[in-house]
Amino acid sequence: xxxxxxxxxxxxxxxxxxxxxxxxxxxxxxxxxxxxxxxxxxxxxxxxxxxxxxxxxxxxxxxxxxxxxxxxxxxxxxxxxxxxxxxxxxxxxxxxxxxxxxxxxxxxxxxxxxxxxxxxxxxxxxxxxxxxxxxxxxxxxxxxxxxxxxxxxxxxxxxxxxxxxxxxxxxxxxxxxxxxxxxxxxxxxxxxxxxxxxxxxxxxxxxxxxxxxxxxxxxxxxxxxxxxxxxxxxxxxxxxxxxxxxxxxxxxxxxxxxxxxxxxxxxxxxxxxxxxxxxxxxxxxxxxxxxxxxxxxxxxxxxxxxxxxxxxxxxxxxxxxxxxxxxxxxxxxxxxxxx
Amino acid sequence: xxxxxxxxxxxxxxxxxxxxxxxxxxxxxxxxxxxxxxxxxxxxxxxxxxxxxxxxxxxxxxxxxxxxxxxxxxxxxxxxxxxxxxxxxxxxxxxxxxxxxxxxxxxxxxxxxxxxxxxxxxxxxxxxxxxxxxxxxxxxxxxxxxxxxxxxxxxxxxxxxxxxxxxxxxxxxxxxxxxxxxxxxxxxx
Numbered sequence: 001x002x003x004x005x006x007x008x009x010x011x012x013x014x015x016x017x018x019x020x021x022x023x024x025x026x027x028x029x030x031x032x033x034x035x036x037x038x039x040x041x042x043x044x045x046x047x048x049x050x051x052x053x054x055x056x057x058x059x060x061x062x063x064x065x066x067x068x069x070x071x072x073x074x075x076x077x078x079x080x081x082x083x084x085x086x087x088x089x090x091x092x093x094x095x096x097x098x099x100x101x102x103x104x105x106x107x108x109x110x111x112x113x114x115x116x117x118x119x120x121x122x123x124x125x126x127x128x129x130x131x132x133x134x135x136x137x138x139x140x141x142x143x144x145x146x147x148x149x150x151x152x153x154x155x156x157x158x159x160x161x162x163x164x165x166x167x168x169x170x171x172x173x174x175x176x177x178x179x180x181x182x183x184x185x186x187x188x189x190x191x192x193x194x195x196x197x198x199x200x201x202x203x204x205x206x207x208x209x210x211x212x213x214x215x216x217x218x219x220x221x222x223x224x225x226x227x228x229x230x231x232x233x234x235x236x237x238x239x240x241x242x243x244x245x246x247x248x249x250x251x252x253x254x255x256x257x258x259x260x261x262x263x264x265x266x267x268x269x270x271x272x273x274x275x276x277x278x279x280x281x282x283x284x285x286x287x288x289x290x291x292x293x294x295x296x297x298x299x300x301x302x303x304x305x306x307x308x309x310x311x312x313x314x315x316x317x318x319x320x321x322x323x324x325x326x327x328x329x330x331x332x333x334x335x336x337x338x339x
Numbered sequence: 340x341x342x343x344x345x346x347x348x349x350x351x352x353x354x355x356x357x358x359x360x361x362x363x364x365x366x367x368x369x370x371x372x373x374x375x376x377x378x379x380x381x382x383x384x385x386x387x388x389x390x391x392x393x394x395x396x397x398x399x400x401x402x403x404x405x406x407x408x409x410x411x412x413x414x415x416x417x418x419x420x421x422x423x424x425x426x427x428x429x430x431x432x433x434x435x436x437x438x439x440x441x442x443x444x445x446x447x448x449x450x451x452x453x454x455x456x457x458x459x460x461x462x463x464x465x466x467x468x469x470x471x472x473x474x475x476x477x478x479x480x481x482x483x484x485x486x487x488x489x490x491x492x493x494x495x496x497x498x499x500x501x502x503x504x505x506x507x508x509x510x511x512x513x514x515x516x517x518x519x520x521x522x523x524x525x526x527x528x
Contacts, residue, residue: 066374114346114397115376117368194393200375204396207375212394215371235373251372261372 023333029323030333036150036319037107040127043146049103049129054092056109057083061291063279064235068113069291070122084291085111088312089128090236091297094265097130097308098300105129107315118327119257122336125315132308136248136264139309140225143252143260146313147223151322157222163229164244167206170214175206175230176244183209203232219253226251236275237263252313254321262311269301341403345378345395353385353404356393360385360404360457368397385455385462386437404457411454413446423454423461434461442466444499445517466517471526472496474509490522 023030044051061069061084069084086092089106096104110126131139140160148156167175173186183205187195192212200208218224227250231239234247248264266272276293283290319331329335343354348366355361361382370376376397383390385406395401411423411432420433421443434454436443438461445466446452453465477493493503493513501515503522514523 064373066370066376115368115370116346117366120368120370192394193391194395198394198396200396204375207371208377208394210371211369211377212379233374258372 020338024329024335024338025331025333029319029325029331032323033319033331036315036322039150040107040146040315043149044105044129047103049105049131050101052093052096052101052104052106053108054086054089054096054106056086058086058092058294059083059292060091060294060296062087063276063283063291063293065279065282065286065288068288070111070113071291082291087112088126090310090312091294093128093130093310094297094305095300097132098303098305103129103131116336119317121316121328121332123339124328126312127315127318128310128312130265130308130310132306134309136227136250136262136309139262139311140227140250140252143225143262143311143313144223147252147254147259147318150318159219159222159224161218161224161226162246163226164246166214166226167209170217171209173209178202180205187212203230206230206233215253215258216256219255219257221255224253226253234266234275235261235263236266236272238266240264250311252311257317257321258314259317259321260311260313262309264309265305265307267301267305267307269298272301273298341405342400343403344400345397348378348380348395353406354382355402355404356382359387360406360462362406364390370397385457388440405459406455406457406462408453408455410451413448413450413452415448421464423452423464426451432461434464438462439464441517441520444497445470445472445515447472447497468516468518469514469523470517471512471514472499474503474507474511474513477503477507477509479508493522 041051057072057074059081067087069087072083072085073080074083088110089108093104093106105128107125107127109123111123113122115122131142144158148154164175167173171186173183180200180202183202184195187205187208190213192208195208198208218226228246229237229249231245231247234249237247237249239245239247250262251258252260280290280293316328316331320328323331325331343352348363350363350365352363353360354363361384364381364383367379368376369379378395378397379392380395381390381392409425412426414422414424414431416422420435421439422431422433424431440463442452442464450467450470452467454461455463472495474493475496478491490502490504492500493507494500501520501522503513507513507525512526514526515521516523
C-alpha cells in the first residue's frame with residue numbers, strides 16, 4: 001500500500017487536509033475530463049443512443065443492503081418529505097425503456113453514503129446505458145469498444161473469466177458449493193489479517209476473497225470481464241437456470257480497478273418485487289434504514305420492459321486510467337474535503 | 340466506552356485492538372462492484388511500535404483508545420523509573436524503561452518531553468527534537484581537522500554515543516537531533 005504520491009500526501013488518502021480553495025485535479029486533467037465527456041457523447045451519437053436525464057433526487061431509494069443513500073428533505077405540498085439522492089439512475093432509466101424510448105444513455109452524478117477512499121468518493125460521475133434487445137455478451141463488446149477508444153488503445157486485449165473459473169483456478173474453491181467455514185479457512189490460509197475476527201455470511205466471505213486475493217490480479221494489461229455471478233449476487237440481473245444457475249451479471253476490470261457493472265436485465269415484475277422485499281428484510285435484520293422501494297419501477301416492469309442489457313461505468317475511474325492517476329482525488333476538481 | 344465506526348477511520352485515529360492501543364497509519368476502503376465493503380488498515384501498536392495490517396467489515400465499530408499527548412517536565416531517574424511532572428498541575432508520573440524507549444538516551448533533568456498517556460498512564464515518551472549535551476569522553480582526534488569528514492564516537496553526559504567531527508573535544512557542548520541520533524553542531528551553554 002505504498003503511496004506513490006510521495007510523502008505529505010495525507011494519511012487519510014486525501015490531499016492536505018487544510019482545505020485549499022484550489023482544485024485537486026490539474027488543469028490538464030480537467031481538460032482531459034472534458035475531452036472524455038465529449039468523446040463518450042460522440043460515441044453514443046454515432047450509434048443512435050439517446051442521451052437522457054432523470055431525477056437526481058427521488059422519493060424512493062436503492063434497497064441493496066450494501067449501498068447507502070444520502071438523504072435530503074423537500075418542503076412542498078403536503079409538508080416535508082425525504083428525498084433520496086440517487087445511488088444509480090437505473091430505476092428511472094428502466095421506466096424510460098418500458099415507455100419505449102429505445103437505447104438510452106445518461107451521464108450523471110450519483111451518491112453513496114459512507115464510501116471514501118483511493119477509489120471511492122461519496123459523489124461520482126456515472127455513465128449508464130441500456131440496449132433493448134441486446135444480450136449482455138454484445139453489450140460487453142460495446143463496453144470494450146468504448147473503453148479502447150477512451151484510452152486511445154484500439155488494440156488493448158480482452159479477457160473473459162467466469163466468477164466460478166476465477167475462484168476455482170486461483171483459489172481452488174467452488175463459490176457455488178463452498179460453505180462459509182471453508183471460505184473463512186481459505187482467507188486464513190491466504191493470510192488475510194483480521195479474517196479470524198470477522199463475522200460474514202457466505203457472500204461476505206466471497207467478497208473478502210475477491211477484493212483481497214483476486215481483484216489485485218484482474219485486468220493487468222488487458223480489459224477483463226468477470227461474468228456469471230452466483231445467483232445470491234444477482235443484484236438486478238436475470239438468473240439463467242441450469243445445472244449451475246448463474247446470474248447474468250458482469251463486472252469489468254482494468255489494472256485491478258473495477259470500472260463497470262452490467263446485467264442481462266431482470267424484467268419480471270414479480271421477481272423484482274421479491275428481490276426488493278428480500279433486500280428490505282436483510283436491511284431490517286442488519287438494523288439499517290429501510291427506504292421506500294420504487295413502486296413505479298415495479299409498475300413499469302408489469303407494463304412490460306423490453307428484454308435487454310444495461311451497464312454502469314464509473315467515468316472518474318476511466319479518467320484515472322487515462323491520465324494514470326493513483327487516487328480518485330487527482331481527477332476531481334474539488335474532493336469532499338474541499339467541496 | 341467511546342467507539343469509532345470504520346467510516347470514521349483515518350490516519351492518526353487511536354483504537355483498541357486485542358487489549359492494546361494502536362494508531363491508524365493508513366486506511367484503505369475496498370469494495371467489490373456490489374456487495375460487502377471492507378476497511379483494510381495498517382495500524383501501529385503504540386506499546387511495541389510494530390505495524391500490522393488488519394481488515395475490518397465496513398460499518399463495524401471499534402473501541403476508541405484513550406490516548407493523548409501532553410507536555411511534561413523530566414525530573415529525575417530513581418534507578419528504575421523516570422519521574423515526570425505536569426508543569427500546570429504539578430502532578431507527577433513515572434515511566435518505565437519500555438515507555439522511555441530511545442528517549443532515555445537523550446534527556447536531562449528539566450527537559451520538557453512529549454508524553455503519550457494511555458488511560459492516564461505514560462505509554463511512550465518522546466525526547467525534544469534537539470538536545471544540547473556535554474561530551475564526557477572522546478578521542479582527542481587530529482588537530483587542525485575542521486572538515487567534519489570521517490568523525491569519531493563521543494560519549495555524552497546521558498551515556499548516549501554519537502558520531503562527532505574530529506575537531507570536537509571532551510567537555511564541549513553539542514547539539515544532537517534525537518530523531519536521527521546525529522550530531523548537528525557545537526553549542527554554547
